[in-house]
Amino acid sequence: MISTTRLQSLLARERDAFAARNPRSGAAYAAADHLFGRVPMTWMNKTAGAHPLYLDRARGAHVWDLDGHEYVDLCLGDTGAMAGHSPAPTVAAVQRRYAELGGATAMLPTEDAAWVGAELARRFGLPYWSFSLTATDANRWAIRLVRAITGRPKILVNSYCYHGSVDESLIVVGSDGEAASREGNVGAPCDVTLTSRVAEYNDLERLERELAHGDVAAVLMEPALTNIGIVLPEPGYLEGVRELTRRHGTLLINDETHTFSAGPGGATAAWGLEPDVLTIGKALAGGIPCGAYGLSEQLAAEIARHTELDLVDMGGVGGTLAGNPISVAAMRATLEEVLTDEAFEGMTALATRFADGVRGIVEQHGLPWSIQQLGARAEYRFASPAPRNGGESAAAHQPELDDYLHVYLANRGILLTPFHAMALMSPATTAADVDRHHEVFAAAVGELVA
Incomplete structure (x- = not known):
């Protein structure tokens, strides 16, 4: 036309x-x-x-x-x-924290962080939270955790999903129906099919076939695709994803970084979803760099039982500036007074x-x-x-x-x-x-x- x-x-x-x-x-x-x-x-x-x-x-x-x-x-x-x-409450909180109180980065927690964790738990339903500086990092750290406690090497994602620059997510269903590296992938550390499996969004049959291999630690997904254009779930699809992951002993990570637009608790709250992990970033702090990941009660308890994991020093699930006083002050103000x-x-x-x-x-x-x-x-x-x-x-x-x-x-x-x-x-x-x-x-x- x-x-x-x-x-x-x-x-x-x-x-x-x-x-x-x-x-x-x-x-x-x-x-x-x-x-x-x-x-x-x-x-x-x-x-x-x-x-x-x-x-x-x-x-x-x-x-x-x-x-x-x-x-x-x-x-x-x-x-x-x-x-x-620059919403006014967030600006005021950042100015107070940085100019009046100081301590932009002191490697010490603040009370704001506990408030933000409790608010994220209220909104999304997962009780335990940790912070990063980006949603990409939140996804990377979540992937390390799920691999550690399941003993499984692979992550399954949807074709043309968006999870930042996470290496495991740069995989698509090719024209021949087989898994392939996403076109234009820069400097992949290895063939992405070694680390990942892939299924088209809204395709439960393919998802079940991939999970049946028994090597998928977690499905990492957006509840609705966004960065390739908004693709919404068909009736029963998300319920089917949760049922299949549980049946195959696979964890479920919801990346709500973009789907946060669905409501104050993202698609997870709006659609009654039950992920094991939830990752989010970008919007939480009114434009100040931030990210977070939440854990279910059961998953947090399972991680705690793995005493061999170094979650304090060199375990690879943290960063020096993550959870810094400015980021969490901005998150508190944004969640409490703006969003x-x-x-x-x-x-x-x-x-x-x-x-x-x-x-x-x-x-x-x-x-x-x-x-x-x-x-x-x-x-x-x-x-x-x-x-x-x-x-x-x-x-x-x-x-x-x-x-x-x-x-x-x-x-x-x-x-x-x-x-x-x-x-x-x-x-x-x-x-x-x-x-x-x-x-x-x-x-x-x-x-x-x-």
Whole structure:
């Protein structure tokens, strides 16, 4: 329904406009000679324009770039700023801890940490918690623990899952149906099929076949796929995963880093899930680096029985800055005063408004697209029906169309997550912000199908 020639022409026009309206960002990028890839992290080069936009300042659900343009920020740091940019309670807690009390890193616990552990237990249902600086590290440490107590070497993940840079997760179901290293995997320490097994999301038959080998310590999964595009569970799927893991003596790790958007206790609480381990990061501390993993009562007791494990010194389940006073002060303030149960109600309502508005525009033009919502997060997909697993989701990707919408929206003051057309709501996001997106999105689609 969409002319390739017209799409390419519109994309070229929008990229030219992007370059013209952002000279200071362009100059900053050109001058960054001593940064690898010219950016602090190479993934910042994932941009629909010729260069990234450079941040000047941010507040609430809006950001401003070096060229003075203001944006409605629906990316929100790809979840890291789900509380909004610099929420006042978090800012105050960090300032008090760092400026007034001091002790950014003293290798001593604070009372804030115990409060955060209790709050995470209330929200997610797992009673014991430990901290990291990233969700990637939380996943790595959880993997070490489950391997240690099960004596099994392999981790099973879903094809095209996202668990940070965890080596074991970079495996997919290949075109021949066999396990394969994910394309582009950088510096793998060994063939990923030696450490991992893989099943497509929503495929219980394949999951059971892989678990039957008896060598899987844990299934590490997002309750819903996110970073390949939102893929939601089919009825009975998650219950089936839990039943199969228990039957085969395999532990279950829920990575809620992105699916935290499902509610104040993530998908685990919203959908009544019962993982043995839960990992999370990014959003908990209002943008301050943090991560955490929680353990079930039974698993914690089992770990305690393994007295041969060195969990204090060189056991590989900690880091010097993990659980530092600033991180846990930020987590306490964010959870206690910003990402509250009530805040999630408003965020989810706005995501529904976003999804309904996009759906109406898509249906108006008869496009074969779909939209998926996960609590406070929603995403439009260039496929209908929506993909049901990671492989289908990867196959549905249309890079030029994705880039066109991203740069068109950016040129008119709307930022989406750069990796896909995903929008996240924060407590600071307003109905006017959502409606502004719809106004620009409708114009972008209208030009595309004219």
